[in-house]
Amino acid sequence: MKVRRIVANIETQDIAAAKRFYQDVLGLEVLMDLGWIATYGSQETMTVQISFMAQGGSGTPVPDLSIEVDDVGAALDAMKTAGFAIEYGPADEPWGVRRFYVRDPFGRLVNILSHR
Numbered sequence: 001m002k003v004r005r006i007v008a009n010i011e012t013q014d015i016a017a018a019k020r021f022y023q024d025v026l027g028l029e030v031l032m033d034l035g036w037i038a039t040y041g042s043q044e045t046m047t048v049q050i051s052f053m054a055q056g057g058s059g060t061p062v063p064d065l066s067i068e069v070d071d072v073g074a075a076l077d078a079m080k081t082a083g084f085a086i087e088y089g090p091a092d093e094p095w096g097v098r099r100f101y102v103r104d105p106f107g108r109l110v111n112i113l114s115h116r
Contacts, residue, residue: 001075005068007039007049009056009111018052034095056101056111060088063101063111072098072114079112092116 012018015038022028028040031049036057041049053062069075076090079102087109089100099113 001069001071001078003067004070004114005049007051007066007068009051009053009063009066011054011062012052013054015052015054018050022050057095058091058093060101061109064108065104066111066113068113068115070114072100072112075112076100 010018015036018038018040019030022040023030026040028050029042030038031041031043032039034057036054037051039049039051051066056062072090076086079086079100084102087101087103090098091100092098096116097113098116099111102110102112104110
């Protein structure tokens, strides 16, 4: 298993407020906008993204951190083997990802995912 991307998620009920600062001022592009989440980043080789979320999708809480991996099944097995409790999933989400939630040792809710 290799980590492909790490995405910071910031909870807000005012997702549109991110546009001025992150898109208009900093020049990031809107990579995804599903209404409850807007992700800003770059189509270039940059892999840094910031998502502004009203919810975690599928009725889940907003995770503190999202980590994209190349094999979500291997990551799930590794988390279980290490004794970390899975709090959600694994789930195939309607927006094209397979994911699960787990808490890190510091209590942060981490969304582990891969795109289908």
